[in-house]
Amino acid sequence: YYFCPHNHNDPAMHTYWRLLSFARPIRKYAIPYFFYTLFYTIFYTFTFTLIQPILQTLFSAHAATKPVTTFPKFVFDTSFLQDSISYLIYKVFGADYDTMDVLIFLSIFVILTSLLSNLFRYLGQRTMEAMRIRALQRLRNDVFTNVMGLHAGYFSNERKGDIISKISSDVQVVQFCITNTLLVAFRDPFQIIGFMIALVVTSWQLTIFSILFLPIVALVIGSIVKRLRKSATQVQERFADMVSLMDESLSGIKILKGYNAVDYTVGKFKKINALFSRISLSMAWRQQLASPVSEFLGIAAAAVLMIYGGSLVLSGELAASAFIMYLAIFTQITRPLRSFTDAFANINQGIAAGERVLALLDEKSEITDAPDAVEMTGLKRDIEFRDVRFSYDNKEVIRGVSFKIKKGETVALVGPSGGGKSTLSDLIPRFYDVQSGQILIDGIDIRKYTLESLRRYMGLVSQETILFNDTIENNLRLGKQDATEEEVRQAAIVANADAFIRETEHGYQTNIGDRGMKLSGGQRQRLSIARAVLKNPEILILDEATSALDTESEKLVQNALDALLQGRTSLVIAHRLSTIYNADRIIVIDHGQIVEQGTHHELMALHGVYARLIEMQQSGDSNGR
Numbered sequence: 001y002y003f004c005p006h007n008h009n010d011p012a013m014h015t016y017w018r019l020l021s022f023a024r025p026i027r028k029y030a031i032p033y034f035f036y037t038l039f040y041t042i043f044y045t046f047t048f049t050l051i052q053p054i055l056q057t058l059f060s061a062h063a064a065t066k067p068v069t070t071f072p073k074f075v076f077d078t079s080f081l082q083d084s085i086s087y088l089i090y091k092v093f094g095a096d097y098d099t100m101d102v103l104i105f106l107s108i109f110v111i112l113t114s115l116l117s118n119l120f121r122y123l124g125q126r127t128m129e130a131m132r133i134r135a136l137q138r139l140r141n142d143v144f145t146n147v148m149g150l151h152a153g154y155f156s157n158e159r160k161g162d163i164i165s166k167i168s169s170d171v172q173v174v175q176f177c178i179t180n181t182l183l184v185a186f187r188d189p190f191q192i193i194g195f196m197i198a199l200v201v202t203s204w205q206l207t208i209f210s211i212l213f214l215p216i217v218a219l220v221i222g223s224i225v226k227r228l229r230k231s232a233t234q235v236q237e238r239f240a241d242m243v244s245l246m247d248e249s250l251s252g253i254k255i256l257k258g259y260n261a262v263d264y265t266v267g268k269f270k271k272i273n274a275l276f277s278r279i280s281l282s283m284a285w286r287q288q289l290a291s292p293v294s295e296f297l298g299i300a301a302a303a304v305l306m307i308y309g310g311s312l313v314l315s316g317e318l319a320a321s322a323f324i325m326y327l328a329i330f331t332q333i334t335r336p337l338r339s340f341t342d343a344f345a346n347i348n349q350g351i352a353a354g355e356r357v358l359a360l361l362d363e364k365s366e367i368t369d370a371p372d373a374v375e376m377t378g379l380k381r382d383i384e385f386r387d388v389r390f391s392y393d394n395k396e397v398i399r400g401v402s403f404k405i406k407k408g409e410t411v412a413l414v415g416p417s418g419g420g421k422s423t424l425s426d427l428i429p430r431f432y433d434v435q436s437g438q439i440l441i442d443g444i445d446i447r448k449y450t451l452e453s454l455r456r457y458m459g460l461v462s463q464e465t466i467l468f469n470d471t472i473e474n475n476l477r478l479g480k481q482d483a484t485e486e487e488v489r490q491a492a493i494v495a496n497a498d499a500f501i502r503e504t505e506h507g508y509q510t511n512i513g514d515r516g517m518k519l520s521g522g523q524r525q526r527l528s529i530a531r532a533v534l535k536n537p538e539i540l541i542l543d544e545a546t547s548a549l550d551t552e553s554e555k556l557v558q559n560a561l562d563a564l565l566q567g568r569t570s571l572v573i574a575h576r577l578s579t580i581y582n583a584d585r586i587i588v589i590d591h592g593q594i595v596e597q598g599t600h601h602e603l604m605a606l607h608g609v610y611a612r613l614i615e616m617q618q619s620g621d622s623n624g625r
Contacts, residue, residue, distance in 0.1 A: 012351050019177045019354045022135040022142075029131035030182065036124035037186045043117035045194040047110055048329050052202075053085045054106050055321035124187065132179045136171055143167050143361050151367040152431035161244025166360050169243075170236050170353040177350030180343035188343065191336035195329050202326045203318055206309055210301060210330060231283035232352035238276035245269055287345055295334060302330055367430050369450050376453040379538045379569055380442045382406045383428065389436035390423060397423050399592040400437070410570040412583035414610060420592040421573045425541045428571065429458050459537030461564075463544035465524040467516030472501055473508040475516075475527060479535030488534060495530035495560040497523070522557060529560045540570040586610065 023029060069090055072083035089102055144167055199207045249256060249265050256262050309326065312318040318326075383405040390398040397420045405411045413421040426432055427439055430451060439446050446454055459479065467475050476488050483491075488508065492498040500523055504510040516524045532540065542561065562582075565572075574580050581600055588596035588603065588610045596608050603610040 011355075012348075015351050015354050015358060016177060016347070018358055019139075019174055019350065020181060022139045023131050023178050023181075029127050030185075033124055033127045033131075033182050034186055036120045036127060037190050040117050040120035040124060040187075041190040041194040043113045043120065044191070045198050045329075047113045047117060048332065049198055049325065050085075050106060050110050050113070051325040051328055052319075052321045054103065054110075055324060128179050128182050131182070132175050135178045136175055139174065139357065140167060140171055143171065143357060146361050146363065149365050150363055151365045152426070153366065154363065159240070159244040161242075161247040162240040163360065164247065165236070165240035165243040166356050169239050170357045173232070173236065173353035174350050174357060176346035177354055180347050180350070183339060183343045184347070188336040188340040192333060192340070195333040195336070198329050199326060199333070202322050202329070203309070203312065205312065206305060206318075206326055209308055210305055231279055231286070232349040233355070234279045235276065235283060236353050236356055238272060238279060241272045242269065242276060245272060283349075287342075295338065297334075299331075299334075302327060305330060367433055367451065370447055373448060373450045374444075376441065376449040376457060378457060379407050382442070383539070383569065383571075384440040384443075385424070385437070386440060387437035388424075388427065388434050388439060390420075390427065390432065390434055392423075397592050398427075398434075401589070401592070401594055402437075403587055403594065403597065405569055405571060407569050408567060409584045410565055410568075410572060410582070412572040412574060412580035412586045413589055414574065414580060414586060414613060415589040415595075416609075416613070419589045421589050422543055424589070425543055425571055425573055428539070428541060429455050429460065457538045459532035459535050459540045461525075461528050461532050461540075461542050461561075465516065465521075465528045467512055467519075467524055467527060469511070469514045471506075471509050471511055472504070472527065475512065476508075476531050476534055478531055479537075483534055491534035492527075492530045494533045494563045495526045496556045497526040497530045497560070500526075525557050526560055529557065529564055533560075533564055538569060540564065540568045542570065542572045542574070544573055588613075 020026065068083045068086040071087050085106075089105060092105060147163060147167070196207070199210070245265070245268060249269070256265055305327065309318065309323045313320050313323050385401050385403050388398055388401045389396065401420075401424065403411070413424060415421055423432070427434055428446070430446060433447065441449070441454075468478075473485075473488055476491060477483050480487075485508075489498060492501055492508075501508055501510075510518075512518050512527075516527070519527070572580060572583060580586055583600070585597060586600060586603055587594055588608070590609055596603055596606060596610050598606070604614065
């Protein structure tokens, strides 16, 4: 799984190697990048080494210089380069050459080496970008896939904005770990080595003198980089807070306006934004400090070198043209040094974001298939709750519930709010797992079925209608992607939705907006029912499907529900008489336990909890009228 085979005890290094593993296969990018960078460094360094021959040609324009007629013997010195170029000029122009010809020849040489160095630099950048984008693509896919596979309970405890922030913003920051790895491993070291070789060849005395300054630069930059990771983590966390607040505020904009709470929310956002900006600014200042400090130290070193180098020129130990070339190369070596230190700073920032992303990737769903799970092939006999118990955060909400729903039967769950009705319905499709007892379908514990096959035979219509920012047709196809247009239309007709769909701007191709906000509550609910009709599930779960509707909408939705319930095994959670009157059996749940069960008439005759609930509702309805 890891790109690096070593076992790192340092958590930051462990995170770093895991992030790098998303760039697999690393050799596909690293090997070509190695060669592109190598050739770029050679040609780029060579461009600067041509400064001396050009200057030498200009300085000796009026002096009698003897051409080199045989290829020189290799020596680790600038004289070898000078003699090699002189030999090349002799071969091209002969013994009697003109100074202007030499300058034109050297200028063409400079253009050629510059072209080649920039070509290989471009090819290296292309390779690095391909590595970055593919690695981020793979990381986003893996994180989103993992998040979508997590159990429903996870999302009750986590902020949606924080999850979105990790998948979007944090993953973007992670790219620094990936791209800067190649810079730190190849480009910058190659350039530093190339320039150092050129400096040593030009003057080893000056190079030893200049090396004294490099540890000072490294120490100063290192102290700045150390503090960056903590700030980077705080920046990502504050950004997640902002995304969460924006998501909640936009979702609940009507409530905020209705309660005049917009100013409160804006104030809250401004506080988080101010904190985010303050930490970002502090981090940016530290990041930006690295480059000017190293540049200042580089120029200071160059100024001191001028004094020492000048003395070598005056004493005749170093040619003036060689000294000018040396200074030009020395000023260039600070650039890869700065890039090297900046890359380490960015890698630290990427690791901080990576820790948050990998924490999300490491989350495991509590609801998984058993190793010996089998495919469910449909409902043959019944669904049975056998002494089921369930708790949220150590608070028991279902206490030893047992009942059966026979195939083709409609069973209604009623009772006071908070009694555990919705929790019972969530246990059937395994949004949560029972903590004690069993739920059996045809005598087999539902945990023995694969999740996919279990949910394949179920349809869900909830009080909170979940629709997506897409066309009406695509929303209806959610449970049956291969449905024909005619099947979609027939499902809408059954759900009393076809008429209003045809009245929309583009019919079934009309986009319904975020969460279906372009539609009324009744229209949204009928689309939800049509979606269930199209899936044609054997087991149907209705969770307070008409509770939020007005009387007229309720009538249309109720007719749609009646059509939907035909011939299906259904569990209906409702408190309205109209929804449950015709149920085969009504089970009254109070404080997580069954307190009554029977038909409507049987329960009314008991004058217990159910009768009291019905009377309260009828009283409320008559008062409303």
